[in-house]
Amino acid sequence: MDKLIVSGAREHNLKDVTVTIPRDALTVITGLSGSGKSSLAFDTIY
DSSP states (O other): OOEEEEEEEOSTTOOSEEEEEETTSOOOOOOSTTSSHHIIIIIITO
């Protein structure tokens, strides 16, 4: 498996978000305050 796929994430401000994150690469999540960055990084992936 060379990527992590999050499909239909619905934690806090995330509303049916689908994202593909490559493995073995530095990935940065950016966005406005309150847009769901921490929810994606901590609540969904971990």
